[in-house]
Amino acid sequence: MTLLPDTLLSGYRSFVQGRYLQETQTYRALARDGQTPETMVIACCDSRAAPETIFGAGAGELFVARNVANLVPPYNPDGEFHGTSAALEFAVQALKVRNIVVMGHGRCGGIKAALSPGSEPLSPGDFIGKWMSILQPVAETVAANALMTSGERQTALERISIRTSIANLRTFPYIAARERAGELRLCGAWFDISTAELWAMDPETGDFQRPLVDVEDAVI
Amino acid sequence: MTLLPDTLLSGYRSFVQGRYLQETQTYRALARDGQTPETMVIACCDSRAAPETIFGAGAGELFVARNVANLVPPYNPDGEFHGTSAALEFAVQALKVRNIVVMGHGRCGGIKAALSPGSEPLSPGDFIGKWMSILQPVAETVAANALMTSGERQTALERISIRTSIANLRTFPYIAARERAGELRLCGAWFDISTAELWAMDPETGDFQRPLVDVEDAVI
Amino acid sequence: MTLLPDTLLSGYRSFVQGRYLQETQTYRALARDGQTPETMVIACCDSRAAPETIFGAGAGELFVARNVANLVPPYNPDGEFHGTSAALEFAVQALKVRNIVVMGHGRCGGIKAALSPGSEPLSPGDFIGKWMSILQPVAETVAANALMTSGERQTALERISIRTSIANLRTFPYIAARERAGELRLCGAWFDISTAELWAMDPETGDFQRPLVDVEDAVI
Amino acid sequence: MTLLPDTLLSGYRSFVQGRYLQETQTYRALARDGQTPETMVIACCDSRAAPETIFGAGAGELFVARNVANLVPPYNPDGEFHGTSAALEFAVQALKVRNIVVMGHGRCGGIKAALSPGSEPLSPGDFIGKWMSILQPVAETVAANALMTSGERQTALERISIRTSIANLRTFPYIAARERAGELRLCGAWFDISTAELWAMDPETGDFQRPLVDVEDAVI
Structure with a gap:
């Protein structure tokens, strides 16, 4: 073997x-x-949404943290283990990246779990349940919205979670400071696995729009 | 813009x-x-060691968690946020992956930080310091080894940390159970950025060896 | 017969x-x-690591001392028989070699013996045990390192022993003097029997690295 | 560099x-x-007389100790460092070689030094002088023989030293025992650098004779 x-x-x-x-x-x-990446990407673990693949990135280009549902927890220097916060600290303070991109994607299993709050935990420790609670109470609000279809609720929370993570990024004092100084840019993106469409978040409005019309020409 | x-x-x-x-x-x-990846990879955020690139992986093949220094914390169902443990739970319990590969790499900045315990934190919250303390006390022991060069200490801890993470994987009850049942395989790998050599861990001895001699034929 | x-x-x-x-x-x-070799090699007796073979050396090129584990004892002009010190004296003072290369190798039986200090002597005189004690106390320190596998301890001591021998070379007054004068160069090398990789020691850091990438092109 | x-x-x-x-x-x-050489060779450090070259030996065939003038000191388990005795112990007790060949050669610088007892030491420690004293008092006797030319004295001592080393081999209890048991054979050989003639010692008489007439056909 x-x-x-x-x-x-x-x-x-x-x-x-x-x-x-x-x-x-x-x-x-x-x-x-040594590495000098200009961009950090916070992406999902999903096997269908690897950032290097989607962004055609070569060696040394992207510093990448991946967790379920590409979440950033709020700043909480409590002395516990915080993998994503550690990655952020390293990227911003040591590598001095100039961009952080939070990249979500469609059909995300973590988001789906967050929209099913009463479901059976995957294991007694319920790490997924606890992890996705980073999105509470917004997930509960979306889940309770009977006017939208389940597909619409899924997409809505995928995008709301990106905006939430970007808001949480700004709770880190040095990230907020560097953004104010014009040294760091925070971006949101959302990838559709089926059509390969990439939607980018407008930083003013929070709306998602497709940034590359001619790429779509190619795609479809 | x-x-x-x-x-x-x-x-x-x-x-x-x-x-x-x-x-x-x-x-x-x-x-x-939906995705049905057979393998989960726990890899480092480093921009030079993307698992999809190194393993030539296509869409849907690898479920990937990436944190600084590809660490797995020990099982600790305390109700706090645990991104890596949540990813493990999702991969093993929901996706039922058949392999978990912990992939380290040379010149890892996180490992380097763990070998410099007295150095200045990157930020007041010291998330990196706390995160890398998953490797205490072994990192201290390696750091104190004056017989080895700093390069040798670095490589030694990179490999010891992979063995430590695999031991920590086994503290998750369902991972241990599935491994015993022959349904899940735990592997270690180490990638040399400069030469592209991939070393695989022997599960019996913990030693790292290059698994593919004929790949070397190709490489170099 | x-x-x-x-x-x-x-x-x-x-x-x-x-x-x-x-x-x-x-x-x-x-x-x-008469002979005028530019280089002395201190190598192991091992049948798999002949320096003339590995360095493709012709007649007259290498002055070679070979003992178990390619050790140099510290300078000790006590009037006893010292085969390796005699060879050094002849090479440096009579032949005026310009390089001394201490060449170790993987899977060295002498190093393995040094890492098993409590094992049965090979004979009542225990010449191997005494000879390998040139590496004490560093061998004890390495042997006690439970974080490394036995294979890793073996490789570590193989390299530490090369650095130790080079340090011992500098305890010979005329070697130290000629090195300071730029007339003599001390090098370390380590040969992997299985892959034929040759690793050379960086004189500044003590790290071992493969010196000839294009040779690797040829190798494999 | x-x-x-x-x-x-x-x-x-x-x-x-x-x-x-x-x-x-x-x-x-x-x-x-692992290695399983059938033969150990005790050879000189001389750059012109590498045993692997002269015996066309491949990897794994010869376990080789090399010191100045291919000497074996008498058995002396005094707890001091004895490189050649350690190599013998390893070869006979651990590797269980079936042959030990003491190989001398013409124009040996160590033998020449032994024939010039009053000459200036190569360094204050006089390691060569002490090492070559293994051949005392026979070297003094040969040096004092005014009937022979200096060339004849040199060749004579080169051969006497081989017989002396073989006698010293028999002072090691386990070597003597294995030879008596027919498990170990002790041979002497002498190589002429200029003509490539190889002379072998007759174990009964101690005389040196050329073992391979047809090789000589080829040579000359």
Whole structure:
């Protein structure tokens, strides 16, 4: 038996024979000089929405934290373990990224769980339930909206959660300070898995719009 | 001004005109049927070590959590926010992945921070310091080893941390149970950014070895 | 019965009909004019790590001392027999070599013995135990490191021992003096028997790195 | 500047592209299974008399100790460092070699030093002088023989020293025991650098004779 799943080994072989072979100098320089990504992406764990794939990103371009439903918890320096906050601190304070992009996506399982508050926990510890409660009470409000279909509620909360995470980003004092100083930009994006449409959030209004009309020409 | 960083928009255009165009049916099926990834990867946020790139993974293949230094905290159902534990719960209990791969890499900034315990916090909240304390006291022991060079200490802790995370995975009752039942496999891997070498952990000894000699044929 | 083992006689026949036939003039000149090697190698007795083979060295190129685990004892002019110190004295003072390379290798039996301090001596005189005690107390420290696997401890001590030997070289007054004068260079190297990788020690940091990426191109 | 002398790196490149490439499976098997050499050679450090070259030996064939003038000191378990005795112990007790070959050679600088007892030490510690005193008082007797030319004295002591080393080998209890049991064979050989003649010692008489007449046909 191999030490890693066969599909990973086979994919690794392709990487080495293809991309790494073409970009060897880039990888070596990145190893030697360290990373200097301009952008941090906070994305979902979902296997269908890898930010490097969607943004066609090469080595060294994106610093990426991925958790269920691409959430940012509010600033809470209580001495507990906070993986996402640690990643933010490293990206902003050590790497001095110039952009943070919160990227959500359609058909998100975490958002779906947040919209089903009374459902059975996945395990007694209910880590998902607790994690998605970052979105309370907005999730409850959306869930209670009988005027929208379940599909509309799902999309609505996917976008509300992006706005919530961006609001939570601003509770980190150094993020707020750097944004005010014009050194850091906070963006929202939403990816439709089926059509590959990418919607970007307007920072003034919070509305999501498709930023690249000609790409759509290509797509569809 | 565009709503997203220009390099992301440009990369997205390439994705849509290239990969998505070729794999449109795959994306549509994944959207319609939901994701069924066989493997979860716990990886670092580092911009030089994206698991989809290294494992040449297509849409739907890898469920990915990324945090600083690819750490798994020990099981602690205390009702606080635990992003990585939530991702694990979702992957194992809802998606029923068959493999979990903890993937570390060389020159990891988080590991470097863990080896400099007396250094200045990156911010008053010291989220990185607290997060990396998941590796205490082993990080202290490694840091105190004056016989090894700083480079050797770094590599040693990168590998010890993978073994520690795998041990922590086994503190989750349902992970341990599924592993015992032969339904779930826990793997460790370590990626060298400069040479693209991928080292896999031997589950018996904990040693890291390069799993694919014929891949090396290709590489170099 | 022949006077020498058959495989040695057969190998000698190949040497005479092959290499010697081609290099007869070189051998005659070396006999007539004496040897003037630029480099001394201190290597292990291991049958898998002959320095002439690994460095593709021709007649007259390498002055070679080989002992178990390629150790250099500290300078100790006590009037006892010191084979390695005698070889050093001859190489540096009589032959005036310009480089000394301490070459270790993976899976070294001597290093393995040094990491098993309580094991049964190989004979009542325990020459191996005493010889490997040149590495005390560092071997004890490495042996006690429970965070590393036995394979990792082995590699760590193989490299620490090279650094120790190089430090011991500098306890010989004439070696230290010639190094200061820029007339003698001290190098460390480590050979992986399985992959044929050659790692060279950085003299500033003590780290080992592969010196020849383009050689790797060839290798594998 | 490279980390190792250029000629070694260049020779290593040849090794990797040539011999290692052809014998990769052998090297991997030797790494995996460990070494099992049938023969130990005790040879001189001289750059012109590498045993692997002269015996055309492949990886894994010869366990080799090399010191100045290929000497074996008498058995002396005094708790001091004895590199050659440690190598013997490892070869005989751990590896269970079946042959030990003491190989001398012409124009040996150590033998020449032993024949010039009043000459200036190479350094204040006089490690060479002390080391060569293993051959006292026979070296003094040969040096005092005014009937022989200096060339004849040199060759005579080169051969006497081989017989002395073989006698010293028999002072090691386990070597004597294994030889009596027919499990270990002690051989002497002498190599002429200029003509590549290999002379082997007759174990009964101690005389040296050329073992391979047809090789000489090839040579000369």
